[in-house]
């Protein structure tokens with residue numbers, strides 16, 4: 001960094017008490033005692049280190065506990081260590097030389113140092129080797145918390161639930177015997193002293209009860225003798241995947257059998273939690289599962305690894321659908337077939353690495369609420385799950401100050417969504433984008449029932465005309481009409497989104513005929529909906545977007561007239577001018593109408609939001625005036641954009657109707673079919689005062705639109721836009 005920038009940065013840090021976290025980059029040249037420019041601090045580079053320890057007296061330690069010695073080599077051979085001759089520096093972590101030369105490896109070497117700011121007034125934490133070493137990842141969290149004066153701090157509370165799936169499901173020879181159940185209880189008791197309220201949560205499919213060997217059946221009995229010492233949740237009676245049931249009543253009967261089994265054996269049935277075999281039907285959603293869960297079991301919470309289906313586990317999210325909370329589920333690295341340590345993928349070292357600072361350890365460090373998935377088979381044989389959980393919990397207690405506890409799933413769900421309210425709403429993705437999702441999605445469903453392009457609005461720009469003209473095209477098919485919103489589905493904005501993907505897909509005809517090549521949907525309300533681009537992109541990332549723009553002032557006025565005709569009392573009681581000039585203290589209905597008149601016309605702002613999800617190549621902008629005056633040419637350009645060949649010639653299908661004053665669909669030589677009287681209405685022209693006010697109001701937005709169009713490579717600027725800008729200069 002040059003001198004001037006450095007001085008500026010230092011001044012900023014001093015003035016606003018901003019700390020710096022620094023990392024020494026590895027270099028090819030090995031330095032011995034080189035001074036860091038401008039600091040009384042010296043570095044040695046390219047060292048191999050081992051046996052890390054922390055400075056228990058450091059004020060930085062918060063989440064991290066000084067623990068003992070982390071024995072063994074630190075990853076990599078290019079560590080930088082720090083030496084100082086100023087009291088501002090205090091080591092935060094040490095290690096030792098990893099050489100065979102004994103004279104050389106006794107002194108602790110500082111791998112992370114704190115600069116208290118006594119030298120130049122700036123507090124720093126300097127790391128000598130990136131974040132490859134797990135302990136240093138924890139120190140980074142604490143450094144950020146310390147240097148931000150506590151403002152960027154993770155809570156220290158962590159909740160853990162361990163689901164033991166398929167407690168009665170398993171081949172003979174892989175199931176629990178009495179000894180295994182005793183070990184389960186004994187480990188549970190030991191974990192309870194470290195994790196408040198901990199109980200293993202057992203998932204059952206009653207059909208397989210007593211399906212083991214004689215000894216294994218005694219194990220099943222012992223589980224039931226201790227029914228109160230565990231918590232329980234229901235699977236399907238026969239462990240069948242719910243998405244395979246097209247008929248909800250079959251699904252319900254299956255669940256009812258499991259409930260009868262539970263009642264017969266004193267297993268609690270009111271926990272409100274269930275898990276679906278193989279995650280089937282939870283996400284992608286099988287509506288029948290949600291319906292049956294609610295009806296038979298009053299389910300309120302479930303968990304899955306599939307939303308989204310990705311690693312690391314700590315990045316998974318939750319959502320709520322039909323009032324059922326879906327929580328992200330974590331994996332601990334043990335799967336149904338991981339039953340012997342010597343067959344653990346990568347061997348015992350790999351499992352220990354995950355426990356001792358690796359993936360499993362970090363899952364708990366970064367996740368306030370952890371629901372782990374394990375299987376019965378992990379508790380028999382080598383009892384790998386018992387080893388894994390007890391070890392990781394002890395390791396957490398040794399190296400962190402995290403407070404561990406457990407609670408029933410319902411409580412976990414409520415806490416989860418208090419912590420992450422932004423996750424309440426689902427974001428539906430396309431099940432066909434992930435082969436794993438396709439496996440747990442009904443075979444009767446197809447991704448062909450999704451649109452290829454969207455006409456996104458805004459309202460009152462001619463979207464119905466475009467929709468109608470496109471529907472004439474032999475290779476283009478629109479959605480089926482909605483009983484509530486007519487030709488529009490309005491899925492991605494508003495409440496319809498919560499009805500789910502099946503509901504959306506039901507609007508698109510299935511089949512493989514020619515007219516389904518280009519399925520599309522138009523909902524004019526999409527254009528300015530805050531959440532719409534994100535949601536649309538999650539489901540239809542490859543879709544093309546069509547928008548129509550015309551003078552925002554004209555659009556606002558058309559909208560006002562539209563609401564008057566629809567009997568909106570506010571529009572009927574206030575003039576257009578009083579609506580658009582309503583202040584922020586005006587009554588809410590008036591402010592709402594003002595916003596709905598004005599906001600969609602901030603075109604550049606809304607387009608930028610779409611462009612933060614879609615590429616410019618996916619966006620086609622239609623000039624609303626051109627659509628009105630020359631729809632044939634407009635549709636020709638649109639077909640070129642959509643790469644529809646052969647292009648359909650609209651000239652013999654659209655004709656100007658002097659009575660309507662618009663282009664209409666040709667029905668025969670003498671007749672045309674025009675849009676209804678709600679499109680192309682007769683109303684008095686806008687008053688001059690409102691017109692001028694709107695031109696000024698939209699000046700900055702229109703200027704931004706010109707810039708955006710140029711950036712997108714538009715060769716021509718629409719005439720209305722040029723006129724709007726000139727009119728503003730003139731007034």
Ligand SMILES: Nc1ncnc2c1ncn2[C@@H]1O[C@H](COP(=O)(O)OS(=O)(=O)O)[C@@H](OP(=O)(O)O)[C@H]1O
Nearest residue numbers: 459460461462463464465524558662663679680681
């Ligand atoms: N061919 C044709 N026929 C009828 N109307 C046409 C046509 N082309 C464009 N327009 C203009 O479309 C305006 C209505 O826009 P929308 O269909 O987008 O309105 S809506 O948001 O769906 O309510 C409508 O607005 P108003 O004139 O204010 O009624 C028309 O100006």
